[in-house]
Amino acid sequence: MSAAIDSIISDVRQFNRFYTKTIGVLGEGMLGCGYSLSEVRVLYEIANGENVMAADLVRTLGMDFGYVSRILALFEKRGFLKRQRSDTDARKSLLILTTRGRKAFEALNQQARDEIAKLLEPLATHQQLQLQANLRQVQSLLDPAERSTQVKLRTHRAGDMGWIIQRHGALYEKEYGFNADFEALVAEICAKFLREFDATKERCWIAELGDAPVGTIMLVRGAEGVAKLRLLLVEDSARGLGVGRMLVQACIQFAREAGYDAITLWTQSNLSAARKLYLSAGFKLEHSEPHVSFGQSLVGETWTLPLK
Structure with missing residues (x-):
């Protein structure tokens, strides 16, 4: 053993x-x-x-x-x-x-x-929701009758941005050692999304397992004809259930329907799980560049998916 x-x-x-x-x-x-x-x-x-x-x-x-x-x-x-x-x-x-x-x-x-x-x-509200998601995943893994539990996607509603900011800050600090600068960046992205939200060109999705949020992603306007994929996150309690794939595909489908020519995103070379998702969805690595951000020495990467 x-x-x-x-x-x-x-x-x-x-x-x-x-x-x-x-x-x-x-x-x-x-x-x-x-x-x-x-x-x-x-x-x-x-x-x-x-x-x-x-x-x-x-x-x-x-x-x-x-x-x-x-x-x-x-x-x-x-x-x-x-x-x-x-x-x-x-x-x-x-x-x-x-x-x-x-x-x-x-x-x-x-x-x-x-x-x-x-x-x-x-427990704080986000801790209660995390506990709920963890309990459901344990039951799903150990009881075959429960493995059909469906992950559902919905668009954002009041209060979601606070959860997105908190979970990005906590998870990226725990898993990658990112400092408060990263949480501040996420907060700025969320604030801009709410202030300038264009329902015809932009979306934020929340993945739920039961009633518990377990993932999120955004698609926002970039340069002319180009959308930006931002803030992909999947709770560790929900990994392995295809949540990340569902979120990325929701972005791609909406971007096509909204008439974008391409989707671009910026990530880090050490985010291996996210990079695999982008690669499997058809994104191509355009260029990479070393930088020091969030208290870490990183390699930033720009990926692109042509839609037309």
Whole structure:
């Protein structure tokens, strides 16, 4: 087994310990109300399912059939649950929550939401969104049924520029050591975009995974007949999902529709992932030049894609 795999296994196990501890803390509130976590899970599945039977709970929750049966018997005793014979198979019973059972579920559900909200409260909005995107990606990677999660593109709206500036500043500092000059440049580009926005010739796209922003790109006016591709970014939590390719293709398609003759862009030689995207989309490297910017010694590159 390679050292890399050993490291991944160690990190997964560490996360499992952290997650188990966190869930245990969240579960204390449920236990204080007289419900075990397993009982809460069963109640949730019945409340949110359709035509739920005991066998469905065993399969979905991975519990022993005898354990599930004891929980269901307890719910019936408390007046939370009634059984209704299936119309398609008289040997099977559907599990239906009573009015009392529905009220119990709604109280527990609200308590669970409050506990999670308390857990998220110390995080800034962009950190909450990043956590959401990371959680969805973990589920997508480990559960084949979730891998069809669609990345969607939308155009910019109020508040997006703040997110674009913050994420560029944070990611480029972490991954490439860029200083605050880079974040200032991004802020200037975003401010100019908002002040001079021409909907017939310019666009900004936000890529979303669920409701969480995971990428962005801009197409703005350059010299006569030439568009500029700017501010491509893909969150590390969403890499490998084709987000960057979607964003670049959205730029190219819009540029054609807007009547541009070509698209040009400026990037750095060390941004290897972005350079691969540009190359695969048909961009050609026109020229490169060393420079010192953003606290780094870099090689700036100009790439061009003819459209006509």
